[in-house]
Amino acid sequence: MKNYIVYFLMSGLLLTNAACNDEWEDEVYYQNIALKAVINSEGVTNIYIPYEGNGEFVYQLPVIVGGSQINESNLDIQIEVDKDTLKDLNTERYKLREDLYYQELPQANYELPSAICHIPAGEWQGLYDIKFKFSGLDLRHKWVLPLTIVDTDAYDPNPRENYRKALLRVMPYNDYSGTYSATNMKIYIGDDKYSMAMDKRNLFVMSENRCFFYAGNISEELIDREKYKIALTFNEDGTITAESVDPNNKMNFEVIGQPTYTTRVMEDATYPYIEHHYTTINMKYRYNDISTYEDYAIPNRVEGSMSMERKLDTLKPERDQIQW
Template sequence: MKNIYMLFLAITGLISFVSCNNEWEDEQYEQLVSFKAEPNTQGVAWTYVRYKPDGIVKFDLPIMISGSTPNTQDRVVRIGLDRDTLATLNREQFGHREELFFRELPSSFYSMPETVTIPAGESLVTIPIEFSLADIDEVEKWVLPLQILEDPSGNYQVNPHKHYKRAMLRITPFNTYSGAYSGSFYKIFLEDDKNEALTINEHRAYVVDEETIFFYAGTRDVDFLDRKYYKVFVKFLDDGQLEVWSDNAENNAFKIDDAQPTYYTMEEEWDAVKPYLKHVYITLSFAYSFEDYTAIPGLRVKYSTEGTLSMQRDLNTLIPDEDQQIQW
């Protein structure tokens, strides 16, 4: 009787063991199609694209199928624009201040396929988007709003989560000198009062062409309604000198201050701990004055600046693609 009881327990345990194994072989989650484009606090995903004046730059946007088991069939996924979500995002972020809205990137600046195939056995592919950004005006905040469209035939299911179903790509061209510069050593004075200085932690530089960037003058940034009237252009010359000007000097009375040398330095250094990581340090020195003529109607307020701006760009040299190599 004891032997029969032990045999019963052994058979029961074996059945349980087999059942557990079979259970883990089954799909544990839903197989859903998703973008890989994590948004920031403003609801957009910064997408850096190398600036090329005469060429097309390809950006690969990842798209994947979730699940614990391999994808078992070819799936043709449809991609489309999502203007409704972009409009909702603008209202949530900026209310009725249309000058601050994200703008849909015009179709003349990009091309992409309407579908992408995820082959059987694969769970991750990329959508090739070709950008041509030579004449783009970075005063506007360009966004390419994409969504995964439903499939009437049921060939795939779209992830219902809004951050996976949609990709709000904040298109940002970059060159060697663009990016976020530290303003800790850059002083801004009101009416030449050297006793009271303003500083801004970050001055962002935007692309004009391969050798030229622009900043916004004084304390202005991308969230000022009148920002387009206060662009400061900086061109990098071969001899370490800078050419600095404004395209609106007749109205904002922009003037370079020759009392401070105008130049730039660029140095490279390998990381002491991570031998594959290269640091590039760029320092800019220039000073200027301008008049704010739009903030208060009928009143012109003079500002002057002096000091240096600096940027550190870190490059992971193990990554071959430049847009992915830079650790933004």
């Protein structure tokens, strides 16, 4: 009787191991094609592109062959624009808040030099060129270029949607854009002596030396946020020209004194190849909150400084390190 029990236990163990081994082999050796575009918490992939003087930049999207075996074939991966996935993302994430929707990048502002990405035999990755053109593009909006791998008999796209598709959120940057610590930028309501502050403020690119941010404590998701955009032009003499982006200046934006900025670079105390780039903005201004109450504008006064740090490895390209 004991021998029968041992026999059945051994048989079950062998069958289990065989099943596990087969599943492992399927997962490891099966080759499929994917786009390397890891999504963030907002459902898109931020790509940080330097705003060049001519307004153009070529971005290379990695296209990957999965599996552990060597790729033995020359592969021509077809890639095309995928409008439907972007529409689905907007509907599922933002529902009726169409003001928060990602906008599809206009065709005039990008160029796909080729419809395919070639991956030679023996290689596991190819780079797909995308030329972005910022001329005439209103960078105040959230632009996304949605791409997907096309089904063909020549290869197998990764079955997981987040691997075969890429929603590229175009994030241009210049020397002054990024996330600033704003705890030293004090916000006063009316004649109140007590102030409040925001933890951080984002500066978004408008051109090579121009950015915008939202006034005071205005949320970046406020329905009326367009009324509160402040444009900053960084002049070569260290001064800043500040003005309301809204041509009607409904928030009654007013600069107090002369805004200025400073930049400095410091070598890391431990690693000499690491540089710390600091940008500090000093300014005072007034604006009215015209959204909280329908018939009453709340005067606000803001004064202080905002600072940003970029920690850069001088051994790597700058564009591969900018994230904010």
